[in-house]
Amino acid sequence: MTRLALVIAAGLSAATAAYAAPDPAPSAALVAATKAGTRTPATIARDAFRHPAQTLAFFGVKPGDTVVEIWPSGGWYTEILAPYLAARGTLYAAAPSEKGLAAVRAKRQAMPEAYRALRYAMFPAVAGQPTVPAGSADVVLTFRNVHNWRFGAADQTQAAFDQMFAMLKPGGTLGLVEHHLPEASGKIEEGKSGYMKRSSVIAYATKAGFKLAGESAVNANPKDTHDYPKGVWTLPPNYAEGDVGRARYAAIGESDRMTLKFVKPR
Known part of the structure; x- marks a missing residue:
C-alpha cells in the first residue's frame, strides 16, 4: 500500500470514529443569523434539508x-x-468570475449594513485579480462545488484544494459539503x-496537505x-426532469450529502 493510501485509510478510520461523537449545538448567535432579515423565503425553505x-x-x-x-x-x-x-469578522466571497459575484454584490447594495463584512476575491485567480491573502483565513467553506471542479473543461479539483490550503492559517478549517456518491456506485x-465519492474528496484534500x-x-x-436520469439535479430544488416523477423526487428531498471537516496542520 502506498503512503498516500495509508494516510487516506487512516483518515477514513478517524472519520468513522467521529460519527460516534455528537455534533456541537449551534450558538444563539448562529441561530439568530439563520433568522436574519438578510434571508429570503426561498432560502429559508431549504433549511430543512441543509441544516445551516x-x-x-x-x-x-x-x-x-x-x-x-x-x-x-x-x-x-x-x-x-x-x-x-x-x-x-470578515467574509470573502470567492468566485470564478465577476458574473459569479453578481448575486452577492446585489445583496450588499440592498443591505450594506448587514453585509459590511463582505469582501470579494477571484477563485481560481490569475495575476492582477483580487485574491484571498495566503495564510489569512480561519475557515474556508465550500458547499456542493467539488463536482463542478471535477467535471468541467479541465479537472481543477486538485488545484482548488491546493489554493484553499494556501488561504488558511495553520490550524485553520476547511468545511466541505458535497453530494455523496457511495463507493460501490456501479x-x-x-x-x-x-x-x-467520499474517498475521492479525502484523497484530494490529503494530497493538498489537509x-x-x-x-x-x-x-x-x-x-x-x-x-x-439527469444526475443530482433531478432532485429538488432543481427538478431537472420538470414534472416527470416530481412527486417521487419531492418525497426524497435534497441529495445525500457528506459533511467533512479538514484542518491545515499547525
Missing part, C-alpha cells in the same frame, strides 16, 4: 473569524454568514452525475438512491 446552523456549528465558524465562501453562487449561505460575521460517474478532523451525518439523506 448545525452545519456551521460543526465547522466551528465563530463571529470574529475571517471566512472564505468558495463559489457562493446565489448567496444561499452568504445570507447567513454576512450578518453573523458583520460585527467582528456506472454512476463522479462529477458528471453531480455526486462525488488532515481529516471529523465528519457529520447532519446532511445525509438515506432516501437518496443516487441513480437519476
Whole structure:
C-alpha cells in the first residue's frame, strides 16, 4: 500500500470514529443569523434539508473569524454568514468570475449594513485579480462545488484544494459539503452525475496537505438512491426532469450529502 493510501485509510478510520461523537449545538448567535432579515423565503425553505446552523456549528465558524465562501453562487449561505460575521469578522466571497459575484454584490447594495463584512476575491485567480491573502483565513467553506471542479473543461479539483490550503492559517478549517456518491456506485460517474465519492474528496484534500478532523451525518439523506436520469439535479430544488416523477423526487428531498471537516496542520 502506498503512503498516500495509508494516510487516506487512516483518515477514513478517524472519520468513522467521529460519527460516534455528537455534533456541537449551534450558538444563539448562529441561530439568530439563520433568522436574519438578510434571508429570503426561498432560502429559508431549504433549511430543512441543509441544516445551516448545525452545519456551521460543526465547522466551528465563530463571529470574529475571517471566512472564505468558495463559489457562493446565489448567496444561499452568504445570507447567513454576512450578518453573523458583520460585527467582528470578515467574509470573502470567492468566485470564478465577476458574473459569479453578481448575486452577492446585489445583496450588499440592498443591505450594506448587514453585509459590511463582505469582501470579494477571484477563485481560481490569475495575476492582477483580487485574491484571498495566503495564510489569512480561519475557515474556508465550500458547499456542493467539488463536482463542478471535477467535471468541467479541465479537472481543477486538485488545484482548488491546493489554493484553499494556501488561504488558511495553520490550524485553520476547511468545511466541505458535497453530494455523496457511495463507493460501490456501479456506472454512476463522479462529477458528471453531480455526486462525488467520499474517498475521492479525502484523497484530494490529503494530497493538498489537509488532515481529516471529523465528519457529520447532519446532511445525509438515506432516501437518496443516487441513480437519476439527469444526475443530482433531478432532485429538488432543481427538478431537472420538470414534472416527470416530481412527486417521487419531492418525497426524497435534497441529495445525500457528506459533511467533512479538514484542518491545515499547525
